[in-house]
Amino acid sequence: MCSCYAAAPKTYGEHLMRIEGIVPRKALESENKWIVKYGDFSGDGKEEMVAFVYEVIGGDGEMEWGRYYLYCSTQDGVAVCDTLDGDFYVSPEVMQIGDFPAIMFYTVGYGGPSGESFSWKCADNGLVPLSMPGEMQRIGENCLKCSKSGFDSFKADGEDETFSDGRCFYNYYYFFDGNQFREYGGKAISERQFSEEFGGAAILRLLKGEGLTVENIYHRANGIININCSYRTEKTLFPDEPPKSGTGFVYIEFEVTGAGLKTDEGLQPGRIKASLTPDCAVYPD
Numbered sequence: 001m002c003s004c005y006a007a008a009p010k011t012y013g014e015h016l017m018r019i020e021g022i023v024p025r026k027a028l029e030s031e032n033k034w035i036v037k038y039g040d041f042s043g044d045g046k047e048e049m050v051a052f053v054y055e056v057i058g059g060d061g062e063m064e065w066g067r068y069y070l071y072c073s074t075q076d077g078v079a080v081c082d083t084l085d086g087d088f089y090v091s092p093e094v095m096q097i098g099d100f101p102a103i104m105f106y107t108v109g110y111g112g113p114s115g116e117s118f119s120w121k122c123a124d125n126g127l128v129p130l131s132m133p134g135e136m137q138r139i140g141e142n143c144l145k146c147s148k149s150g151f152d153s154f155k156a157d158g159e160d161e162t163f164s165d166g167r168c169f170y171n172y173y174y175f176f177d178g179n180q181f182r183e184y185g186g187k188a189i190s191e192r193q194f195s196e197e198f199g200g201a202a203i204l205r206l207l208k209g210e211g212l213t214v215e216n217i218y219h220r221a222n223g224i225i226n227i228n229c230s231y232r233t234e235k236t237l238f239p240d241e242p243p244k245s246g247t248g249f250v251y252i253e254f255e256v257t258g259a260g261l262k263t264d265e266g267l268q269p270g271r272i273k274a275s276l277t278p279d280c281a282v283y284p285d
Helices: 012-022 191-198 201-209
Strands: 035-039 048-059 064-074 077-084 088-095 103-108 116-123 126-130 136-140 143-150 154-156 168-176 181-184 186-189 213-220 224-235 244-257 260-262
Touching (some): 035 088, 064 116, 154 224, 186 191, 191 224, 201 213
Antiparallel strands (some): 035 048, 088 103, 103 116, 154 244, 186 213, 244 260
16 A cells, blocks of 8 residues: 655645646656546545656657656645556546446557556555456456467377467456455356256357367356357478377357347357466456
8 A cells, every 4th residue: 555655635636736846857757648537536525646757758859758747635634555567558547436436557569469457446545456367458337358368279198298389369347346356257157057047059060060069168257158169170380290180179258148148249259268367367166
């Protein structure tokens, strides 16, 4: 948690002046690039200010580069909370999730699996950092999507490692419980459960009719069902080498809706996990 070391400001102007009073001098020259958020983010009836303060640290005559510092000003004082390296992919924002205290949220990188998100919970006396597994994108009132990638769409017979011609992409889902982000972990269900409880018999017949073997089915508490499948095939792993026999992997994601099971993308290469972060995952009853 941030430690505060200045007298308490009470208005927007006083908050800003307090931050201006402790930032590096060079950062004042780039104040037009600051990103400032002001409001009652902690839910205690008192306003706070969170500021992404930009400082130029270099340049080559044609372009400049710099870094952001994260400052938090509360009724108890003002403090610098973090130094942010990397370019923003998504502009910093204050995210309100349900009735919980607001989340300060920003993402660096180039988006998707290569990006990384960072966040802090706004508390009465500062910001509390929250752990995040990668780039997070909000897709619902209290649901965030984390995109990951791998190279695991094929495993040659006799080999330990998987291989892929290109990246395989996966989505994992999270919610905020007031203290941390928790994952909607996948609970393994049988083909019979999938057929009887979710009306998936026709889908299983279709998959098997395509020569696929159903490896596992995961049901998540946010209404997502993933099915991993395998099939026998041959692939050329390296140029000038003959193709190798092995097992190919594909998966499909369904959303459980009032009108039945819905999929937007169909079969995708790879194998999705039951959970990306088992230590913070919760599972359906």
